Amino acid sequence: MPIGSPSSLVRPAGSGRTGASTVTHRGRRRDTRRGRAERLAPYVLVAPAVLIIVVLRLWPLVLGVNFSFTGDGELNGTPVGLGNYLELAGDPLFRTSLRNVGLLVLLLPVAVAIPGLLATFIYLRVPGHRVYRSVYFFPAVLSPVIVGAIFNLMLGFDGPLNAVLGAVGVGPVDWLGDPGIAMFTVVGVHVWATFGMALVVFLAGFSTLDASLLDAARVDGASLRQIIWHVIIPSLTRTIQFVFVTTMIGMLTSMFGLLFIMTSGGPEGSTYLPEYYIWHEQGQMNRPALASAASTVLFVVMLVVGLLQITLLRRAGRQD
Incomplete structure (x- = not known):
């Protein structure tokens, strides 16, 4: 049939509609696959972190709790x-x-x-804020062993x-030997x-503070105490919550180095914390089940x- 004949220009009925439906169907399948991939992407990205937490945190925790119900010594296991x-x-x-x-x-x-007040002084640029900004993080980079050794010298009975205190007429204080x-x-x-780490967190929180609130408070003649209490604290509620929790965890789980160097749990066991007690029972008394x-108990206390x-x-923040 000649190429230019009318018959060559005639297409079977419905052929255009079939082609369009095929393209539409392929597009729908492509969109479905893309949507499924987008829904799975967060889980794929989080999976390694979750696996690490389960393997290195939750599973040892379960094993430790189970081990705490077994005996030591002759009753081992x-x-x-x-x-x-x-x-x-x-x-x-x-x-x-x-x-x-x-x-x-x-x-x-x-x-x-x-650290909250120091961060406030730095943010409000009160006199001396440059000194705080220069030295606030220095203690955080020191090892607890070094800190303990330094303060052992400073706080010794014959220390500086x-x-x-003796020069101003105050008797010597047994800072590390008095159980009280x-x-x-x-x-x-x-x-x-x-406190340097908490101060960094507070400074990060101040970066989200609305400066117009401070300007309005100054225009109204608010004092520094009123600005802190009525403007800064309500605006940093979430930051304060975070610092409270992390500081408490640090005090319960990160004081072993200082206790070991400065007091070794003494005098008369007055400076024992659960963390130091755990080390004593596990490392000194060889009672791992009791330490578990x-x-x-320490985990439950921190959780509660x-x-x-x-x-x-949160309740205080809602009331404000």
Whole structure:
């Protein structure tokens, strides 16, 4: 048939519609695959982190809790029920460590307020803010061993601090040998050594603060105390919650180095914390099952304290 004949230009009925439907069907399948891939992408990206947490965190936690219900020594691996937990309840050193946890909770607002105020001074550029900005992070880069050794020299009975107190007519204080004040001394050193990280978090929170609120407060004649209480604190509620929880976790799990160097749990066991107790039972007494029970109790304490803190701070934020 000649190429230019009318018959060659005639297409079978419905051929155009079939081609269009085929293209549409392929497009729908492509969109379906793209949509499925987009839905799966977050899970694929999160999967490695979740796997690491499960393998390195949750699974050891489960094993530790299970191990805490077994015995030590001759009863190694033998189920003993709540025997280890009952022994912890009757151990004066462990009870002292839990009382010290209560002391840490009471001192926690001070540990959070110090970096919070310093961050506020830096943000508001009060006199001396350049000094704070220059040196605030220096203690955080020091090893706890170095910090403990330095303060052992400074706070010794014949150390420079007592020499200064003696010069002004105040008797020497046994900072690390008096059971009534030794724990306060170690906590104070820990706050000094670690407040730099919390201060960095506060400075990051200030970057989200609406500067117009501060300008309005200044125009209204608000004092520094009123600006902090009525503007800054309500605006940084989430940051404060985060710092409270992380600071509490750090105080419960990161003071071993200072305790070991400065007091070794003394005097008279007054500076024991659950973390130090766990090390003592595991490393010194070779009682891993009892140490696992103490670790489980510490985990529960941190969980309860953290949830209570978040609940109270959220309620306070809603009231403001």
